Amino acid sequence: MSHLDxxxxxRLVDEDCRLLLVQDQLQPCPYLDGVTARMPLRLPVGPVKxxxxxxxxxxxxxxxxxxxxxxxxxACSECQPxxxxxxxxxxxxxxxxxxxxxxRDLVCEWGKPRVDAKRVWLFNQHRRQRGLCQGADDVDLEGxxxxxxxxxxxxxxxxxxxxxxxxxxxxxxxxAMSFSAVYTHFDPHAMRYSLGTYALLRQxxxxxxxxxxxLYLGMYVAENRHLxxxxxxxxxxxxxxxxxxxxxx
Numbered sequence: 001m002s003h004l005d006x007x008x009x010x011r012l013v014d015e016d017c018r019l020l021l022v023q024d025q026l027q028p029c030p031y032l033d034g035v036t037a038r039m040p041l042r043l044p045v046g047p048v049k050x051x052x053x054x055x056x057x058x059x060x061x062x063x064x065x066x067x068x069x070x071x072x073x074x075a076c077s078e079c080q081p082x083x084x085x086x087x088x089x090x091x092x093x094x095x096x097x098x099x100x101x102x103x104r105d106l107v108c109e110w111g112k113p114r115v116d117a118k119r120v121w122l123f124n125q126h127r128r129q130r131g132l133c134q135g136a137d138d139v140d141l142e143g144x145x146x147x148x149x150x151x152x153x154x155x156x157x158x159x160x161x162x163x164x165x166x167x168x169x170x171x172x173x174x175x176a177m178s179f180s181a182v183y184t185h186f187d188p189h190a191m192r193y194s195l196g197t198y199a200l201l202r203q204x205x206x207x208x209x210x211x212x213x214x215l216y217l218g219m220y221v222a223e224n225r226h227l228x229x230x231x232x233x234x235x236x237x238x239x240x241x242x243x244x245x246x247x248x249x
Contacts, residue, residue, distance in 0.1 A: 017046035019068065031079065031224045038072045048153040053175035057083075057216045060239045063173055063182060066152045071219070080238040082220040082230050083178075086207050090234065095201060102198040106160050106167075110206065113149040113157040118166050120144045126185035130226065148183060155182070158199060158206075168195040172203055179207045180216040200233065 019042035029035035043066065044052075060081040061068045071079045091099070124138040139147065148171045149155075160168035168186035172179050181203055186195035200217070207215050220238060221227040230236070237244045 017044055017048055017052050019043070020045050022067070026074070029073070029076070031219070031221045031227060032076070035076050035078075036074060037076070038074060039069045040072055041067050041069045043067055044152045050154060050174065050176035053153045053173060053180075054178050057081075057173075057175060057178055057180055057214070058244075062218060063151065063153065063155075063180070065146050065148075065150045068152070077240075078221050078223065079219040080221075080240055082217040082236055082238050083214045083244070084204065084217065084233055084236050086204060086212060086215060088235055089204055091201070092232065092234075095197065095232075098194045098197050099201050102160075102193050102195075102202075106162055106193065106198070108202055109159045109161070111157055111159070113151070113155055113171055114159075115141055115145045115149050117141070119169055122166065122169060122187055123148075123185045125188060129188040158202060160186070160195065160199060160202075162190060162193070167193075168199055170199040170203065175212075177212055178214040178216060179203055179212055181218060196229075 021040060022043050023041040024038070026036050026038055029037035031037075041064075048056075056068055060070045062070070062081075073079070120139060120141055123144055127138075151173070154174040156172045156174055158168075158170040158172060159166060160170075167190045168184065170184040171182040173182055174180075181200060184196055184199045186199070200215075204215055217230045217233065217236070219227055220230045231247075235246060235248050238247050239245075
């Protein structure tokens with residue numbers, strides 16, 4: 001990572017918050033093999049109020065730890081930020097079954113992100129079982145904290161329990177009118193509950209209950225099996241060439 005350069009405080013997001021460019025270089029794409037990516041990393045300087053979070057999400061930014069980033073790849077536009085307009089979302093028949101089964105057996109708790117051995121174990125198990133490691137070592141407590149718990153904005157945790165055992169964790173950023181699904185990791189031995197889908201459905205439910213307008217799902221990439229599942233949540237919008245476009249199947 002380059003040293004912070006005060007001259008690179010590029011984009012005014014809010015009168016009290018600027019984004020300081022800290023890294024901007026070409027790299028191998030984390031989503032598609034053989035593709036070169038550019039994902040400028042910026043540090044918010046000043047308070048990231050919920051209204052600022054809303055604006056960043058609407059501009060296509062995602063958060064990683066204390067930083068935010070967007071895609072600006074030189075020859076590829078396959079990554080498309082995706083969101084659901086909550087009052088228009090419709091459950092499919094399979095989603096209704098997932099909700100019914102999960103609500104019967106699972107317990108959900110919303111709170112601030114926590115860092116402990118169980119959460120780190122779930123994170124590493126999830127990455128290994130789903131082939132997300134890309135040769136990297138397991139994360140430790142500090143790595144988990146830096147990636148998911150440390151945050152520049154209001155961040156919440158959805159913890160999901162089965163028989164008093166933690167089986168899934170979702171990290172969710174909260175704006176004034178939006179939620180952003182940052183990362184969900186879950187116990188692969190509890191697959192019968194479709195925990196990834198169930199966690200998103202509970203986020204949608206919580207967003208509606210708290211008066212939010214949007215749930216941002218992160219990047220949709222058609223050729224990446226870990227990201228293209230998002231197409232099942234309909235109707236949805238994707239940020240294409242700077243415009244939010246309606247997508248329906």
